[in-house]
Amino acid sequence: xxxxxxxxxxxxxxxxxxxxxxxxxxxxxxxxxxxxxxxxxxxxxxxxxxxxxxxxxxxxxxxxxxxxxxxxxxxxxxxxxxxxxxxxxxxxxxxxxxxxxxxxxxxxxxxxxxxxxxxxxxxxxxxxxxxxxxxxxxxxxxxxxxxxxxxxxxxxxxxxxxxxxxxxxxxxxxxxxxxxxxxxxxxxxxxxxxxxxxxxxxxxxxxxxxxxxxxxxxxxxxxxxxxxxxxxxxxxxxxxxxxxxxxxxxxxxxxxxxxxxxxxxxxxxxxxxxxxxxxxxxxxxxxxxxxxxxxxxxxxxxxxxxxxxxxxxxxxxxxxxxxxxxxxxxxxxxxxxxxxxxxxxxxxxxxxxxxxxxxxxxxxxxxxxxxxxxxxxxxxxxxxxxxxxxxxxxxxxxxxxxxxxxxxxxxxxxxxxxxxxxx
Numbered sequence: 001x002x003x004x005x006x007x008x009x010x011x012x013x014x015x016x017x018x019x020x021x022x023x024x025x026x027x028x029x030x031x032x033x034x035x036x037x038x039x040x041x042x043x044x045x046x047x048x049x050x051x052x053x054x055x056x057x058x059x060x061x062x063x064x065x066x067x068x069x070x071x072x073x074x075x076x077x078x079x080x081x082x083x084x085x086x087x088x089x090x091x092x093x094x095x096x097x098x099x100x101x102x103x104x105x106x107x108x109x110x111x112x113x114x115x116x117x118x119x120x121x122x123x124x125x126x127x128x129x130x131x132x133x134x135x136x137x138x139x140x141x142x143x144x145x146x147x148x149x150x151x152x153x154x155x156x157x158x159x160x161x162x163x164x165x166x167x168x169x170x171x172x173x174x175x176x177x178x179x180x181x182x183x184x185x186x187x188x189x190x191x192x193x194x195x196x197x198x199x200x201x202x203x204x205x206x207x208x209x210x211x212x213x214x215x216x217x218x219x220x221x222x223x224x225x226x227x228x229x230x231x232x233x234x235x236x237x238x239x240x241x242x243x244x245x246x247x248x249x250x251x252x253x254x255x256x257x258x259x260x261x262x263x264x265x266x267x268x269x270x271x272x273x274x275x276x277x278x279x280x281x282x283x284x285x286x287x288x289x290x291x292x293x294x295x296x297x298x299x300x301x302x303x304x305x306x307x308x309x310x311x312x313x314x315x316x317x318x319x320x321x322x323x324x325x326x327x328x329x330x331x332x333x334x335x336x337x338x339x340x341x342x343x344x345x346x347x348x349x350x351x352x353x354x355x356x357x358x359x360x361x362x363x364x365x366x367x368x369x370x371x372x373x374x375x376x377x378x379x380x381x382x383x384x385x386x387x388x389x390x391x392x393x394x395x396x397x398x399x400x401x402x403x404x405x406x407x408x409x410x411x412x413x414x415x416x417x418x419x420x421x422x423x
Contacts, residue, residue, distance in 0.1 A: 005097060006093070006096060006097060006100070009097065009100040009101065009104065010064065010065055010068075010100075012104055013065070013068040013069065013072065013100065013103065013104060013107070014064065014068050014142075014143055016068070016072065016104060016107045016108065016111065017067070017068035017071040017072060017107070017143050017144065018142075018143060018144075019111055020071050020072065020107060020110065020111055020114075020121075021071060021143075021144050023111060023114045023118075024114060024118055024121040024122075026121065026122055026123055026124055026125045027123065027124045027125070027147045027148065028124075028125050028127060028144045028145065028146045028147050028148070029044060029124060029125065029126045029127065029146065029147070029148045029150065029268060030127050030128075030129050030140075030141075030144070030146035030148070030149050030150065030177055031044070031126065031127065031128050031129065031150040031152065032128070032129040032130070032131055032137065032149075032150070032151055032152070032174055032177050033150075033151050033152030033153045033154065033174065033190075034152075034153050034154050034155045034158040034159045034160070034170070034174075034313055034315060034316075035152065035153050035155070035159065035257070035311075035313055035315050035316040035319075036152040036153060036257055036260060036261055036264075036316075037060070037062065037128050037129075037130075037152055038060045038128060038290055038293070039257070039258065039261040039289070039290050039293050040150060040152045040261050040264045040265065041056055041057065041126050041127075041128045042056070042261075042287065042288075042290055043261045043262060043264065043265035043283060043287050044056070044126050044150070044264070044265045044268050044269075045126050045286075046265065046282060046283050046285075046286035046287035047265045047266065047268070047269045047274070047279050047282045047283050047286070047287075048124055048126070048268075048269065048272070048274075048282075049282070049286060050278075050282040050285075050286070051272065051274055051278075051282070052122075052123045052124045052272070053121075053122045053123045053124070054122055054123065054124040054125070054126060055070065055073060055122040055124075055125055055126070056070070056125070056126035056127070056128075057070040057126070057127050057128045058070065060128060060130075061128070062127075062128035062129055062130035062140075063130055063140075064139060064140065064143070066128075067127050067129070067140055067143050067144060068143060069103060070125065070127060071125065071127075071143070071144060072103050072104075072106065072107035072110070073106075073107075073110075073122075125144065127144060127146075129141075129177060131160070131170075131173050131174060132160050132163060133160070133163045133164075134163070134164060134169070134173060135173075136173070137173055137174065137176040137177050138176050141176065141177070141180070145180070146177060146178075146181060146185070147181065147185045147186070148181075148185060148186045148187075148188065148268060148271055149177040149178035149181050149185070149186070149187050149188065149203075149205070150177075150188040150264060150268060151174050151175075151177060151178065151187075151188070151189050151190065151193075151199060152190060152260070152261075152264060153190045153193050153260075153315055154167075154170060154171050154174050154190075154193055154194065154195045154199070155167075155193070155194060155313065155314060155315035156194040156314070156315075157313075157314045157315075157342060157345045157348075157349045158170040158171070158313070158315075159311075159313035159314075159316075159339075159341060159342075160341050161341070161342055161343055161345055162341040162342055162343030162346075163341065163343075167345070171195045171198060171199065172202075174199070175198075175199055175202040175203070178199070178202065178203040178205055179202050179203055181203060181204070181205035182204065182205065183204050183205065183206065184206075185205045185206070186205055186206050186207075186208060186268075186271045187199075187200075187203040187205040187206070187207050187208075188207075188208055188209075188210070188264065188267050188268055188271075189207060189208075189209050189210075190209070190210065190211055190260070190264075191209030191210060191211035191213045191215065191216035191217075192211035192212055192213050192216075193211075196209070208267050208270065208271065209267070210260070210263035210264050210266075210267040211260065211263065216263075217241065217267060217270070218239055218240070218241050218263045218266055218267045218270070218276075219239070219240045219241070219263075220237055220238075220239060220256075220259045220260065220263050221237065221238045221239075221240055221245070222236075222237055222238045223235065223236075223237040223256055223259055224236050224237070224326070225254070225326065225327065226249055226251070230329070230401075231304060232254065232296060232304060232327070232403070233251060233252070233296070234249055234250050234251040234252055234253055234254075234296070235249065235250050235253050235254065235255075235256075235258055235259060236248070236249040237249075237259045237262075239262065239263055239266055239276065239280065241266075241270070241276050244276055245276075246276050246277055246280040248262055248280055248283065248284060249284070250262065250284075250287065250289065252288070252289055252295055252296050253289045253294060253295065253296065254294045254295070254296050254306045254323060255294035255306070255308070255319055255320050255323040256319050256322065256323050257293070257294055257316065257319050257320070257323075258289060258294060260319075261287075262283055262287070265279070265283055265287075266279045266280065266283065269282075290310075291307070291310070292307055292308065292309050292310030292311075292415060293307075293308065293310055294306060294307070294308050294320065294323075295307045297418065297422055298422070298423045299398075299404065299421040299422055299423055300395065300398075300421060300422070300423050301395075301398060301399065301400045301401070301402070302400055302401050303398055303400075303401065303402045303403075303404055303421060304330075304402075304403050304404070305404050305406060305418055305421055305422065306320070306324070306403065306404065306405040306406065306407075307406055307415075307418050308320055308405065308406060308407035309406050309407065309408065309414040309415040309417070309418050310410060310415075311408075311409055311410045312336075312337065312338075312339045312340075312407050312408050312409050313339055313342075314339060314342070314349045314352075314353065316407075317336070317339065317353055317357075317407060318353065318357060320405060320407055321334070321353070321357040321358065321361040321362070321405075322357070322361065324361045324362065324403070324405050325357075325360055325361035327403055330401060330402065330403040331363045331364065331399060331401070331402050331403065332361065332362050332363045332364070332402075332403050332405070333362070333363065333364045333365075333366070333397070333398065333402050333403065333404040333405070334358065334361070334362040334364070334365050334366070334404075334405045334407075335366045335367075335368065335390070335394075335404060335405065335406045335407075335408075335414065335417055336365065336366070336367055336368070336372055336375055336405075336407055336408060337367070337368040337369050337372050337407070337408020337409055337412040337414050338350075338368070338369035338370065338371040338372045338408060338409050338412060339371065339372075339408075339409055340409035340410075340411060341409075346371055347371075347374060350371050350372065350374035350375055351374050351377055353375060354374055354375040354376060354377040354378060354379070355377055355378055358375055358378070358379055359378050359379055362379065362405075364381075364397065365379055365380075365381035365382075366381060366382045366383075366384070366390065366394075366397060367381055367382070367383045367384070368383075368384050368385075368386065368387060368390055368408060368412055368414065368417075369385070369386070369408070369412055370385070372408070382397065386412075387412055387413050387414060387416050387417060390417060391416060391417065391420055394417055394420055394421065395420070395421070398421065404421060406418050406421075
């Protein structure tokens with residue numbers, strides 16, 4: 001009975017969220033992709049907040065619950081802990097019911113107030129759309145149909161492909177985000193993505209692209225690491241558009257992934273006719289790397305940690321390792337865990353990275369998990385079955401001044417290794 005009550009409240013939230021969208025008519029920016037969704041959402045918000053009343057989804061709350069909550073908007077970040085994946089089923093059920101009832105009441109009052117004034121509701125909503133399984137995107141579109149659809153990446157072997165019939169099926173799922181956007185709307189696509197041409201064919205919207213390729217509307221060039229006193233303190237790069245360019249730097253960020261994030265955000269800003277310089281200034285002022293997504297942290301022994309412990313996929317790991325390979329003056333240590341949810345493509349994806357990227361990017365490799373052992377095909381490595389085993393020994397492997405990349409799928413909890421190394 002109690003689960004039925006919570007399910008009923010979820011249903012009511014979705015209905016009320018649709019009414020709010022219909023009543024206030026905000027511009028809906030929907031972000032999906034196999035990697036970089038949360039960072040892109042934060043960067044887009046960082047740029048637009050200086051020009052519009054804008055609200056974005058909190059954390060990676062990108063589900064049929066998270067999106068209505070964002071649209072209704074009356075909650076604190078800590079409230080979302082009630083619904084985290086780590087929370088045991090049924091835990092804090094009474095608190096969940098009370099919280100959902102409060103949000104419903106607040107949303108209803110917001111809807112009623114709209115008949116007198118619409119001035120306080122956001123002009124723009126930046127929402128993250130998760131697509132873990134077939135049909136997810138269409139279910140979320142029924143709550144809030146996007147005016148601007150952003151696909152950060154898909155990749156040749158996308159994350160969650162285990163739950164689809166093929167990588168192409170994942171691409172088709174992502175493409176549903178932009179397939180019904182009218183010609184007055186926008187589709188923002190990664191111009192370096194394996195599926196970019198197919199994605200373009202699947203939308204009638206106006207298209208803008210970002211990436212390192214020559215024909216991207218906003219192009220990333222001159223990527224490098226910012227350094228002070230032999231320490232990496234961030235990244236620097238240029239973004240070019242129609243012959244004009246702006247320099248950008250992001251402190252405490254390490255990977256090229258953050259340059260993609262910035263380029264994506266400025267591409268969205270161009271849809272609002274915000275010029276390149278103004279958008280770059282807002283991003284520099286307001287954007288900070290999200291925890292666990294290629295953030296530079298201080299460790300013991302003057303070690304620098306590249307914390308990518310939140311998750312891993314073939315495309316994201318490839319970008320991380322290529323960024324690591326640019327560093328020549330430090331010993332490069334990679335602590336890599338399994339890439340999950342790849343199904344029949346798992347072995348080949350792990351082996352390919354082990355053969356093509358790790359030998360030129362890593363001086364010492366440590367793996368966690370059974371699948372991660374496949375990274376070691378061409379290099380010597382220390383392998384551990386789980387994080388608990390590695391926690392006991394990790395500091396004995398590390399030397400003064402090492403640069404340590406920590407990346408693996410979320411279920412491995414490699415964030416515990418980050419905490420162990422942190423100063």
